Amino acid sequence: MGTVTQRLERLGIVLPKLAVPSGNYAPCRISGTTLYVSGQVPRVDGVDAFQGIVGQDVSAKQAREAARVAAINMLAQVSRALGGDLDRVTGCLQLRGFVNAAPGFTDHPAVIDGASDLIVEVLGDCGRHARTALGAGTLPRAFAVEIDAVFEVRA
Amino acid sequence: MGTVTQRLERLGIVLPKLAVPSGNYAPCRISGTTLYVSGQVPRVDGVDAFQGIVGQDVSAKQAREAARVAAINMLAQVSRALGGDLDRVTGCLQLRGFVNAAPGFTDHPAVIDGASDLIVEVLGDCGRHARTALGAGTLPRAFAVEIDAVFEVRA
Amino acid sequence: MGTVTQRLERLGIVLPKLAVPSGNYAPCRISGTTLYVSGQVPRVDGVDAFQGIVGQDVSAKQAREAARVAAINMLAQVSRALGGDLDRVTGCLQLRGFVNAAPGFTDHPAVIDGASDLIVEVLGDCGRHARTALGAGTLPRAFAVEIDAVFEVRA
Numbered sequence: 001m002g003t004v005t006q007r008l009e010r011l012g013i014v015l016p017k018l019a020v021p022s023g024n025y026a027p028c029r030i031s032g033t034t035l036y037v038s039g040q041v042p043r044v045d046g047v048d049a050f051q052g053i054v055g056q057d058v059s060a061k062q063a064r065e066a067a068r069v070a071a072i073n074m075l076a077q078v079s080r081a082l083g084g085d086l087d088r089v090t091g092c093l094q095l096r097g098f099v100n101a102a103p104g105f106t107d108h109p110a111v112i113d114g115a116s117d118l119i120v121e122v123l124g125d126c127g128r129h130a131r132t133a134l135g136a137g138t139l140p141r142a143f144a145v146e147i148d149a150v151f152e153v154r155a
Numbered sequence: 156m157g158t159v160t161q162r163l164e165r166l167g168i169v170l171p172k173l174a175v176p177s178g179n180y181a182p183c184r185i186s187g188t189t190l191y192v193s194g195q196v197p198r199v200d201g202v203d204a205f206q207g208i209v210g211q212d213v214s215a216k217q218a219r220e221a222a223r224v225a226a227i228n229m230l231a232q233v234s235r236a237l238g239g240d241l242d243r244v245t246g247c248l249q250l251r252g253f254v255n256a257a258p259g260f261t262d263h264p265a266v267i268d269g270a271s272d273l274i275v276e277v278l279g280d281c282g283r284h285a286r287t288a289l290g291a292g293t294l295p296r297a298f299a300v301e302i303d304a305v306f307e308v309r310a
Numbered sequence: 311m312g313t314v315t316q317r318l319e320r321l322g323i324v325l326p327k328l329a330v331p332s333g334n335y336a337p338c339r340i341s342g343t344t345l346y347v348s349g350q351v352p353r354v355d356g357v358d359a360f361q362g363i364v365g366q367d368v369s370a371k372q373a374r375e376a377a378r379v380a381a382i383n384m385l386a387q388v389s390r391a392l393g394g395d396l397d398r399v400t401g402c403l404q405l406r407g408f409v410n411a412a413p414g415f416t417d418h419p420a421v422i423d424g425a426s427d428l429i430v431e432v433l434g435d436c437g438r439h440a441r442t443a444l445g446a447g448t449l450p451r452a453f454a455v456e457i458d459a460v461f462e463v464r465a
Contacts, residue, residue, distance in 0.1 A: 023268050024275040025286035029248045031189065031307045034341065036249040039287030093339045094346040094460075098289055101448045108450045113333050120334040131335040132349030132458040134408055135448030138256045138290030140263045148287045150249075152341045178423050179430040180441040184403045186344065186462045191404040194442030253444055293411045293445030295418045303442045305404075 002087035007122050015076040016045060028081035033090070035081060035151040039098075040074040041143040042066035051142045055102035058144045060111055066144045067097060067114030074115075075122060078151060091152035092119050092129040098146045101135040108133040115147050157242035162277050170231040171200060183236035188245070190236065190306040194253075195229040196298040197221035206297045210257035213299045215266055221299045222252060222269030229270075230277060233306060246307035247274050247284040253301045256290040263288040270302050312397035317432050325386040326355060338391035343400070345391065345461040349408075350384040351453040352376035360454045365412035368454045370421055376454045377407060377424030384425075385432060388461060401462035402429050402439040408456045411445040418443040425457050 008015065021027060021038070029036045042050040042065075050066035052058040058066070075086065082088045097112030099105070112133040120127040129149070139146050163170065176182060176193070184191045197205040197220075205221035207213040213221070230241065237243045252267030254260070267288040275282040284304065294301050318325065331337060331348070339346045352360040352375075360376035362368040368376070385396065392398045407422030409415070422443040430437040439459065449456050 021286075023264065023286075024271040024283060025250070026283045027285070029246065029283070029285045031246065031248050034189075034248075034344075036285035036305070038285040039289065091339065091341065093341050093344075095335070096287075096458075099448070103448065104452075105448050106451050108448070109333065116334040128334060128336045128339070130337070130339045130346035130348040130458070131333075132406075132456065133450060134349065134446045134456055135292070136289045137292040137445070137447040138254075138258065138260050138263070140288060141261050142259075146287065146289055148251075148285070150346070178419065178441075179426040179438060180405070181438045182440070184401065184438070184440045186401060186403050189344075189403075191440035191460070193440040194444065251442075290447070291444045292447040293409075293413065293415050293418070295443060296416050297414075301442065301444055303406075303440070 004086040004122060011121060013072060015079055016073060018073060018076050019046060027077040033152055033155050035153045037074055037077055037149050039146045039148045040070045041146050042069040043073060044069060048141055050144045052144055053102045054099050054144050055105035060107055063099060063111040063144045064114035067112055068118045070145055070147045071115035071118040074147060074149060082153060088154045089123055089151055090154055091126045092123060092149060093152055094150040095129045095131045096148050097133045098136040100139040100144050105135060108135060111145060159241040159277060166276060168227060170234055173228060173231055174201060182232040188307055188310050190308045192229055192232055192304050194301045194303045195225045196301050197224040199224060203296055205299045207299060208257045209254050209299050210260035215262055218254060218266040218299045219269035222267055223273045225300055225302045226270035226273040229302060229304060237308060243309045244278055244306055245309055246281045247278060247304060248307055249305040250284045250286045251303050252288045253291040255294040255299050263290055266300060314396040314432060321431060323382060325389055326383060328383060328386055329356060337387040343462055343465050345463045347384055347387055347459050349456045349458045350380045351456050352379040354379060358451055361452045362454055363412045364409050364454050365415035370417055373409060373421040373454045374424035377422055378428045380455055380457045381425035381428040384457060384459060392463060398464045399433055399461055400464055401436045402433060402459060403462055404460040405439045405441045406458050407443045408446040410449040410454050415445060418445055421455060
């Protein structure tokens with residue numbers, strides 16, 4: 001059993017089985033050792049959750065939890081693209097975190113920490129990434145956060 | 156005549172000749188087999204079009220058409236960067252679609268499908284990409300959508 | 311003394327010493343010859359500056375200066391990641407510029423030119439990048455702009 005799988009067990013995280021997108025896009029694309037993941041949202045077991053404006057309908061603390069849930073979904077997508085073997089991930093290179101924030105909201109980094117922390121808890125030090133946290137104007141289905149990322153993987 | 160050129164003909168799409176940006180940036184940059192394209196907007200024959208807020212001045216259906224037009228402009232930029240040979244494209248890796256949406260708008264994916272569908276129609280299955288669709292706060296010249304992307308190309 | 315260092319001297323630019331992020335992310339990540347930089351803001355000597363909404367509290371001209379300052383911070387991060395040797399940079403591949411703009415603001419490119427111009431002044435022609443300029447909904451600590459980028463470096 002790989003290191004990452006052991007960490008997931010220790011953290012009590014079960015990666016969800018996710019629906020394949022119906023449109024003309026893919027959850028992940030791999031080119032060489034670079035893996036690109038589609039934007040992930042805080043759906044829980046396939047059900048929409050964490051919807052609303054952060055700093056208005058959704059607290060910063062709830063949004064941080066939403067970012068963590070979106071990151072778990074992201075790792076589920078990466079795992080599937082790698083045939084279930086997350087030990088093939090050699091790094092998280094870049095993470096973008098978009099917060100569906102109310103005017104005047106300024107603490108995007110604390111929200112996106114929910115995703116960054118989860119990724120490093122699961123992947124270890126190689127999970128530390130270049131990061132951009134910012135506010136979207138609006139988000140699909142009014143989710144509180146959306147994240148996407150680029151990973152480095154063993155070919 | 157290459158496969159992509161044949162598909163463009165069959166679809167009745169003529170790639171526009173685009174102006175080179177006047178600023179200190181480039182339409183495309185290539186590093187190894189990775190090609191980065193600058194943000195593309197739905198200008199038609201060099202003339203601004205599809206301007207306004209989606210879900211207010213511009214319908215979701217019009218915005219989807221705007222995303223398609225921006226994707227045609229994107230392929231025109233990629234083609235020029237590859238000396239006119241779009242058959243050198245081996246994949247679309249990542250697409251970001253920004254929608255200039257009104258507060259409360261939630262169907263960004265349907266809008267950006269206009270770009271994703273066009274790219275797959277023209278490039279075939281290798282055009283399927285990791286994708287992030289979201290709402291911008293505002294967009295240059297009030298365009299309804301803006302898209303950028305990363306492609307994989309033969310060196 | 312390298313070419314880039316000479317250019318910085320001629321331009322009178324001293325790269326600031328920046329704080330290391332406290333969270334689970336990194337200023338830069340390198341994979342092969344690709345370097346990803348975290349989102350940079352227009353902090354001056356570690357002090358927040360250029361805060362407010364562009365086209366309302368902050369003029370377009372001030373925002374352009376903010377973009378220039380953020381680009382200087384970005385080069386400082388890249389320099390540190392490369393052991394102080396910016397001559398290892400062989401290109402700026404992609405730049406994203408997010409403007410904290412008021413509703414109705416449309417001249418994002420002129421703002422982000424502040425960053426693009428600085429990068430080309432310092433790196434020369436290889437600094438020309440694919441670019442996307444757009445408006446954020448909100449930005450961390452209400453900064454007027456935030457930029458991130460992907461560079462090509464000598465391994």
